[in-house]
Structure formats: C-alpha cells, structure tokens
Amino acid sequence: MERFATFSTPQTIHYGRGAFREVGKETESRGSKALIISDQIMNDLGYVSECRDVLQKENIESTVYLGVKSEPTDQYVAEALEIFQKEQCNVVISLGGGSCIDTAKAIAVVATNGGYIGEYMGGKKIAEKKPIPHIAIPTTAGTGSEATDATVINNTSNDVKMMIKQPSFMPDVAIIDPLLTVSSPKSVTAATGVDALSHAIEAYISRKKQPMTDMLALSAMEKIVGNLKPAYEDGNNMDAREEMAVGALQAGMAFTNASVCLVHGMSRPIGALFHVPHGFSNAMLLPAVLEFSKEACIERLADLGRLFNKDANSLSNEEAAEMAVSSVKKLCLDLNIPNLKGFGIDENKFEQAISKMADDALNSGSPQNNPRVPSKKEIEELYRVCYSYDFSSEKSIYS
Ligand SMILES: NC(=O)c1ccc[n+]([C@@H]2O[C@H](COP(=O)([O-])OP(=O)(O)OC[C@H]3O[C@@H](n4cnc5c(N)ncnc54)[C@H](O)[C@@H]3O)[C@@H](O)[C@H]2O)c1
Numbered sequence: 479m480e481r482f483a484t485f486s487t488p489q490t491i492h493y494g495r496g497a498f499r500e501v502g503k504e505t506e507s508r509g510s511k512a513l514i515i516s517d518q519i520m521n522d523l524g525y526v527s528e529c530r531d532v533l534q535k536e537n538i539e540s541t542v543y544l545g546v547k548s549e550p551t552d553q554y555v556a557e558a559l560e561i562f563q564k565e566q567c568n569v570v571i572s573l574g575g576g577s578c579i580d581t582a583k584a585i586a587v588v589a590t591n592g593g594y595i596g597e598y599m600g601g602k603k604i605a606e607k608k609p610i611p612h613i614a615i616p617t618t619a620g621t622g623s624e625a626t627d628a629t630v631i632n633n634t635s636n637d638v639k640m641m642i643k644q645p646s647f648m649p650d651v652a653i654i655d656p657l658l659t660v661s662s663p664k665s666v667t668a669a670t671g672v673d674a675l676s677h678a679i680e681a682y683i684s685r686k687k688q689p690m691t692d693m694l695a696l697s698a699m700e701k702i703v704g705n706l707k708p709a710y711e712d713g714n715n716m717d718a719r720e721e722m723a724v725g726a727l728q729a730g731m732a733f734t735n736a737s738v739c740l741v742h743g744m745s746r747p748i749g750a751l752f753h754v755p756h757g758f759s760n761a762m763l764l765p766a767v768l769e770f771s772k773e774a775c776i777e778r779l780a781d782l783g784r785l786f787n788k789d790a791n792s793l794s795n796e797e798a799a800e801m802a803v804s805s806v807k808k809l810c811l812d813l814n815i816p817n818l819k820g821f822g823i824d825e826n827k828f829e830q831a832i833s834k835m836a837d838d839a840l841n842s843g844s845p846q847n848n849p850r851v852p853s854k855k856e857i858e859e860l861y862r863v864c865y866s867y868d869f870s871s872e873k874s875i876y877s
C-alpha cells in the first residue's frame with residue numbers, strides 16, 4: 479500500500495429483496511422532478527412504471543428517457559441531457575444495467591459542469607461543481623457501477639470506449655434489489671456475472687489494492703464463485719440471485735478503489751470496435767490474462783483457487799493458483815462463453831485492429847495496474863491467443 483489509501487462509496491446503499499421501494503424516500507429528500515434513465519426492456523418489464531408509482535406517492539414528478547439501446551454512447555448522453563434540461567429536472571434515477579447507470583452518471587455531472595462528456599476523460603476537465611443527485615438502481619449483477627466513480631461512454635467519432643473516472647461520478651445512493659435481476663436472460667446473467675468476477679479478481683491482484691478492497695474482493699469472489707453457475711442454471715434461484723447481487727456490489731466497491739487491470743484494459747477496445755457485450759469480452763480474455771499474470775500474483779490466485787475448491791487447502795500456492803486458472807476456464811465453459819472467433823468476429827478484421835486495440839488498452843491506464851505489466855507486443859500476442867482460446871483445453875497457453 480502507498481503511505482495512505484482512500485476509500486469511496488455512495489452515501490447510502492440499500493440492498494436486499496424489496497429495497498427498490500426505498501427510491502421514493504431517497505428521491506424525495508433530493509429533488510422534486512426526476513429524470514429516469516432506462517431502456518425499452520425495463521419499461522416492458524414494468525420496472526419503470528413501478529418506479530414512477532413509488533415516486534408519485536412521494537409527490538415527485540418524473541419523466542423518462544428510454545433511449546439506452548446498447549452500451550452507452552456520447553449520443554445517448556446528449557439526447558438525455560436535452561430532456562433533463564427541457565423538463566427542468568433536478569434529480570436523476572438510473573434503472574437498468576450498467577449501460578443505463580453509466581449514461582445517468584454522465585448526465586448528473588455534465589448537467590452542472592457543462593462541456594462534452596469526453597473532456598472529462600483523463601482529468602482534462604475536472605468536475606468541480608456538485609453534480610445533480612443520482613440514485614442508481616441496477617438490474618444486473620453486474621457491473622457494480624452503482625457503487626463506482628467511473629463511467630464508460632463510447633466516443634462515436636473514434637470508436638473508443640472512454641473510461642472516465644472522477645469522484646463526482648459516484649452515485650449518491652445505490653439501491654440493489656435482487657428481485658429486479660430475476661428477469662435477466664441466461665446470456666445476460668452469464669456475461670454480467672463474469673464481469674463481476676473479473677472486477678473482484680482484478681481488484682484483488684491489482685497493484686493498487688488496499689486492505690479495505692481486499693476484504694470486499696475476497697467476499698465478492700466467494701459469493702460469485704459459489705452462486706454464478708446456480709443463478710445461470712436456474713434464474714429463479716432467489717438465494718443465488720441475492721448472493722450474486724451483493725457479490726457484484728462488493729466487487730464494484732473493491733475495484734473502484736483498487737482499479738481494474740489488464741482484462742478490462744484489453745476488453746474495452748473489443749467492445750468498442752466489435753460490439754461484444756462487456757461481460758463477454760472480459761470472459762474471453764480472463765483465463766489467458768490470468769495465465770499471463772500468474773507468476774506475479776501466485777499467492778493471490780491461490781486464494782481464488784481455494785475458493786473454487788475447498789479441498790485445495792493442502793495444495794501448494796503454485797498448485798492452487800493453477801487450479802484458479804483452470805476453474806475460471808471451466809466456469810466460462812459451463813456458462814457457454816464463446817471465444818472471439820466463436821462470437822463471429824472476422825479474423826482479418828480482428829488482426830488489423832490489434833495494434834489500435836493494444837494502444838487504446840495502454841492509453842486507458844488499466845494494464846499498468848496489472849501485477850505483471852505487459853508491453854504493447856505482449857498485449858498484441860494475448861489478443862491473438864484469445865481470438866481462438868480453447869476453454870475446454872487443459873493445456874496452458876505457455877505449454
Ligand atoms: N461504470 C462502471 O464502473 C462500469 C463497470 C463495469 C461495466 N461498465 C459498463 O456497463 C455496461 C454494461 O452493463 P451491463 O453488463 O449491466 O449490461 P447492459 O446494461 O448493457 O444490459 C445488457 C442487456 O440486458 C438487459 N437487461 C438488464 N437487466 C435486465 C433484467 N433484469 N431483465 C431483463 N433484461 C435485462 C438490458 O436491457 C440490455 O439489453 C458497459 O458499457 C460497461 O462498459 C461500467
């Protein structure tokens with residue numbers, strides 16, 4: 479740890495079955511007219527009208543933006559901001575997956591600090607004015623975005639997924655209700671669950687880890703390792719859904735304070751250029767990147783291996799770390815995660831993009847937090863390995 483560490487969270491976190499209804503009281507104390515950032519699927523599921531009904535009981539007016547159709551772009555931010563201003567709203571509620579939450583984070587900051595959202599990347603523009611109050615309600619388990627001070631927005635002019643991190647992007651309130659995740663289809667449960675696992679693992683092995691994040695990352699890994707497959711196999715398994723929701727929240731709290739590493743650094747460019755859902759692109763990279771990083775974080779990966787298999791207590795750290803990698807591979811296989819080739823990405827197009835993706839990964843700063851810091855050439859090689867990575871093989875990429 480550096481000389482001292484800083485740990486940030488939302489002011490208030492409500493979590494557990496039925497927590498959703500807390501949105502009324504929390505909004506009432508922060509504003510009188512809410513803009514709800516959501517999407518058509520949430521609307522069709524009845525979540526948006528349920529939210530508006532709860533708000534109405536507290537005499538809060540609301541208006542809705544349902545334009546989030548995929549992972550967020552600067553265009554969604556501009557559209558929703560226009561509604562926010564035209565309707566004279568004074569509080570933002572996000573209701574959906576990470577895409578809705580990240581869009582709302584951008585609106586909350588830009589509404590008071592102005593400018594183009596991309597200007598906030600890399601601290602070129604600092605949000606000095608207090609943002610609009612933001613209440614985040616995730617429906618996936620998940621990005622953990624409800625408890626992070628980062629937003630990831632696609633720049634539509636250069637196909638870069640902009641990772642923007644400043645304290646002002648932290649939501650004021652997070653409401654995590656596992657009942658909202660039950661409607662998640664299998665592929666969303668798998669992708670978002672591996673995203674949460676990647677957050678927990680990356681926070682645990684990050685060069686910026688600290689005691690507060692270790693505690694959360696370990697608990698998150700344990701919950702996700704034990705409950706992702708059961709939640710995937712039976713979406714109505716409420717106990718598994720609840721553990722996943724809390725695990726994803728803990729993973730978010732861990733990585734926002736410890737940073738993510740190489741998996742996320744390499745994953746964002748794949749999402750931006752080939753439109754692979756964020757959780758899938760992480761999963762496609764995770765086992766190979768763990769193999770690459772293993773020697774630099776043997777003890778930490780051994781802890782993960784022992785969570786997958788309680789009988790691994792008698793194994794050496796080297797063997798338990800090996801077990802972590804093989805167990806993550808097996809989990810990806812059980813969740814039917816395709817590799818990049820299996821997802822349908824053209825090999826020539828992928829090869830042509832590798833140099834830009836490696837540059838974009840390094841420019842994001844995340845690979846530099848990895849226990850083994852890669853060169854550009856090593857990142858390019860890893861992209862090639864992951865293109866046709868075999869999750870069913872017991873062989874290491876280095877054997
Ligand atoms: N800000 C952060 O800290 C952070 C961290 C990780 C990821 N992200 C970002 O989050 C985005 C991905 O978010 P996500 O993985 O939650 O997916 P998502 O928000 O893109 O949602 C994926 C799909 O699942 C649907 N869906 C969501 N919840 C559902 C439910 N309960 N029932 C039925 N359908 C549901 C959505 O409508 C959408 O079609 C990416 O842009 C990623 O970069 C941000």
Ligand SMILES: [Fe+2]
Binds near residue numbers: 621673674
């Ligand atoms: Fe992520």
